[in-house]
Structures are given as C-alpha cells and as structure tokens.
Amino acid sequence: MADDEHRGPRPTGFDTLALHAGQRPDAATGARATPIYQSASFVFPDSDFAVGLFNIERAGHVYSRLSNPTNAVLEERISALEHGVAAIAVASGQAAMHLAVSTICSAGDHIVASRSLYGGTHNLLQYTLPRFGIETTFVDPRSPAAFEAAIRDNTRLVFGEILGNPGLEVLDVPTVAAVAHDADLPLLVDSTFATPYLCKPIDLGADLVFHSATKFLSGHGIVIGGLVIDGGTFDWEASGKFPTLTEPYEGFHDLVFAEEFGPQAFIVRARREGLRDFGACMSPTTAFHVLQGLETLPIRMDKHVANTREVVAFLEAHEAVESVSYPELPSHPDHDLSARLLPKGAGAVFSFEIKGGRDAGRTFIEDLSIFSHLANVGDAKSLVIHPASTTHHRMDAEALAAAGIGEGLVRLSIGLEDPDDLIGDLSRALRRATRAPR
C-alpha cells in the first residue's frame, strides 16, 4: 500500500482542545467551568491510599504545592496544546525556567543559550546560576554553528526563545534542535511570545518548552504564572548525561525516573523534586484565570496578529520612524524563517527605533494615551516600554548592543483595541515627539 494512502483519525482541533482538554463537568456538582479548588490539602480515603499517593502508586492530590485539581486541568490543557506528555504550573515564567534547569542541571554543568533573552532570564543565567555552579555561554541566536561551537563536555542544555527579546530573532528550532541532539542534549524553548497557537516547538524538534503564562496565555494582565511542558521526546538514557533522571535518586527511595516513567521521566522528577523542594507552585486561582485565557487564545491571537500587522505597516511608512523590527517584514533577517515556523503570524510584540534617539523615545512614550507604559507584554490592552531603561537596564552598553538593543528602541505589545485607535494614538505621540525640542 502506498505510504500516502494511510489515514489516521482526525485529531481534535486546537480550538476544541483550548476549551476542553483537561476538564470534564465537575462530577460532584455538574459545574461546567473548572472549579477553583482553593484547598491546601486533600483528605486521604485511608492510610494505605495516602502512602500510595506519596509513593507514586496512586493518582491524586496530596498538598497543593505538589499538585492541585484546578492546576491539573491547566497542566493537562497546555500539554495537549503544545503536543507534549505532561506539564507543571508554577508561580511565574522565571520559576518555570528555574524548574526546567534545576531538574537536569547540577553544579559543574553548563548551558548554551541564545543571547537574545528576556532580561530576567539573562540575569538568572548570567549572574545567579553561576553562584550555584551552573555556567552559561551566550551565543548569536541566528547562528546554529555558534550553538554547536559553544557546546562543551559538561553542557547539559541548549536554550533559546522562539522569538528573541526584544529583537525578535526567530530561533531556527529544527536546526538548533538537531545541533543539540547531535550532542545528546535537549533543547529548551521559551515560547511565551508565540503561544502554542502560533508555534509548537515540540513538533519542530524541541524537547522542553516553557511559558510565562502571565502573557498571552492568560491574556489579560491579571496574574503571574509559568508553565513547563515535557515533550517526552528526549532519550535521557541514550544520552547518558543526565544522572538526575537515569540514576537512583536517594531523595525518593532510589527511584530511577527514566526507567520507571519512560517519556514522563523529566516531568515526574520536576514535580517530585523541584516543585516539592523549591516550592514555586501556582495558586489555583491563578490557574483558573490562565484557563479562562486559554479558552479564547485562538481568537485573541488572531486579533493580536491582525492588529499588529496594521500597526507595523503604519509605523514602517512613518517619517519619524527609523526602522521597524518585525519578522513578517521583508526587511527582517528572519523573514523566511518566520514564514516557515510561524505561518499564522509572528506574534504581537515588536520593536521600532524612533528618530531622535533616547529623548525622542521618552517623549513619545509619555505622550501615548491608549498604550500603557509598563513592564509586561501579552495583555489584551496595548503596552509600550523602553527596554534600555527598564527590562534590560542591568545590561551595559556593550551587552545591549550585542543583544541588538538600541538606546532609542521602543517595544510595543499590541492589544485587542480597534487598530485605528492604536494608530491614532501612535500618530499623535510620534508627531509630538518629533516636534519636541531635544
């Protein structure tokens, strides 16, 4: 039979998963929405069942630092949307990054990371993790060869953002994943800016994904949260470089996670060690809010992208704008890669350089009325920030330049307002900024 004659069942669509994955109507009450299980602990039916829960013989919940029924719905749903095997909801995107790293890296290990990162992630890798013996080499995200060259014998992780911050370099996930896998290493991708609606890194070759759920996933700027997703794709045993997953763990009665849990090895260790010991759990109320966001993620992301395209077109044609950096523009170095990896759109965060440098940028931001000047992205409302003086203020001029951040760079996060109103707001502020004395 010809290979192309085989037909599997049609998979459940993304929009349906965004609404239903992980939840059935509540068995006790019939509640259609996911209840908020605002409870620290859960009653054991009997002592043997209790032991079974602690010893991973039984399925269920013990204590909301380890798992919670509301969080479990969110974790299952994001796993389905990212095409992974399992996920863990944590207190923030930073906690998600830390949980991923700490589950597989120990003192003496090394990470190869893109140099175009969210400032908080950069701080963690550059300054904090070295105190615990984990070093990072930062490389050009557009150079798979640089990733390869930076890998050492003690490297344990390759990492990048699907859309770099703030330059929007598109990570060539298939190529960088191949580089990582050739060295028996997993690829971790921060997919916050894309969301699974625009890109599924696991389908492209990544092994682990994390999100700041604070952004587009929740979508309304009301919670802080993070999610780590295990693709279940990486063969930890074949690699031979990950003793936390392939050797007996004294902290859990000599459990060998890869042997007993196969494709779930990473996520089981992350829950049974990282969440247990570091304790950066998500509150169930936060999980509820993120779930509400996920339910409308597809239609929101379409609107975010459509608005962004209109604003980008306006700014690119404006005389007061030096340049616009958005991967869908032919002028962007990753235009073709973006079209291939992000065919539904390159997200709703982008940056532009205003003529007049730092002073013009400051005046522009202060004159905006619909856009809010704050440190966040992915809100339903449009946002603006000046990276050099806020998110990346700890980086010196040289590091800023290396990360592609100009002093006059302005980052926008385009929301769901009427695009004509956004353009009107930008137009007024640009006019005033370019008229202002400098």
Add this chain to the structure above:
Amino acid sequence: MSGTRIRVDGRTVYVGNGSGHPDTDAESVVFVHGAGMDHTVWALPARYFARQGLRVAAVDLPGHGRSEGPPFDCIDAMAVWLGEALDALAIPTAAVAGHSMGSLVAYRFASTMPHRCRALALLGTSAPMPVTDPLLNAAKDNHHAAIDMANTWSHSTGTLGSNANPGVWMLGVGERLLERSAPGVFHADLTACNTFDAESAGAMIQCPVLVIAGDDDMMTPARAGLDVAQALPDARVVRLEGCGHAMLNERPNEVLDALIGVVPT
C-alpha cells in the same frame, strides 16, 4: 532502584521491579504490556505491589523498551518466552497480569503452564483479538497513522479531560510510547494479536481470573472481555464505566483496586 537485566535466548531483557526490595521467598507478580508499549505502563501498580513486599517483574517483551529485539509476531512464542524469562528470574510461580496484547500472552501462559500461574488478570482483553486492515497496513509501513489510530481508539471519547494523574496528557504519553518502538515492532505485535487462536485453551486455566473491561473500549469491546470471562471456570469481571482501552492511564486507581483483589499478597 534500577530494574533487572537478564539474558533469555541470548538476548538482553529488561525487567522493571517497581523499586522493590523483596525477600527471597516473596510471592511474585508479573506484568506484561500491550502492543507497542513497554513496562512503564505498569509504573503505578508495580510500585504498589513492590511496597507490599511482592517481587515485581514488569517485563519489556523482546524488541520493546530496554529489551533487545527482534520482536515476536506470535502470542504463543511470547508465552513460551515469558516462561523462560521467569526461569531466568528464578520465579517458579506468579500472579500474571497482562494488558491488551499482554493479556493474550498472560492467557496463553496460564493455559499452557497452569501450574506456574497463581492468579491471572486480563485487562482490555479479547479472544480472538482481530485488528483492522487499515491499522495493520499502516503499521506494516511504519506510518504514523498507525500510531494515531491505535492511540485515538485506545482512549475513551471523553479523554479530552480530567486525567487522575496530575498534569499528564494521556494521549501524549500513549503517542510517545508508540513512537519509541523500533520500526516493525508495532506491526509484529498487531500481527500477533490478529492471528491469536484462543480455541478452548481457557479450560486449562484453573487459577482465579480477573477481567477488567472498559465500557468505552473501542479496541477490545467490553462484550469481548465478558465472553473471555464466561469461558473460564473461575473468573470475575470488573467493568469500568466510561473507560477506554488504555485503562491503566484512564483509571489507574480503579485498576489497582481491582488488581489488589486478585493478586495474592
């Protein structure tokens, strides 16, 4: 604690032990996985019975998980192999539990070596166990459609939500396990299921038998499981309402409760 690696017919075989530390005279329980799977599907019950002091042997059949291939394409050969594996493990008698294809291996083992089987648990079973041509043909070509068919049909239609295991997307786990199979392994397994000849071998089975049937099982319909039980002299049935074929994922606690009722401890 690491599982055990033994040699059977000159090939390395992996046997999971549920992190147990059994006494040398402990009773044994053997777990046999289904088509394209490995011992990890038994992770939770293996850990439970290991804690009870039983000697747990969750085997990876040849060509599966950490066991060397090639795979068998015949249930009878798998049952003979299971006896040899238990010889290598110095396990004279055991309670044997099998899921799907593994239930046929357990069934044949219990009917051909009844003196070695103290209890039998058949999860998601059917005898015979016919496999559709589209699934067989896709598996023969190592096409991903075979994984999609088996994985989708192995879960109840309600499995878009509410896994008892926090945070686990069971369709994702099933897909990854099947993807880990080497080319040809899944087809060999499905061929073994499709050609299984139950005949009247069940009459040889004298030990207590538990059949666990999922009411929403699309791979081995509950009716077929009830027929298997009816043909056995000492069989009890546990029906799981709304549960599909992948009952170890969908209803881990109910499955374990049922197993506790039949496995001697």
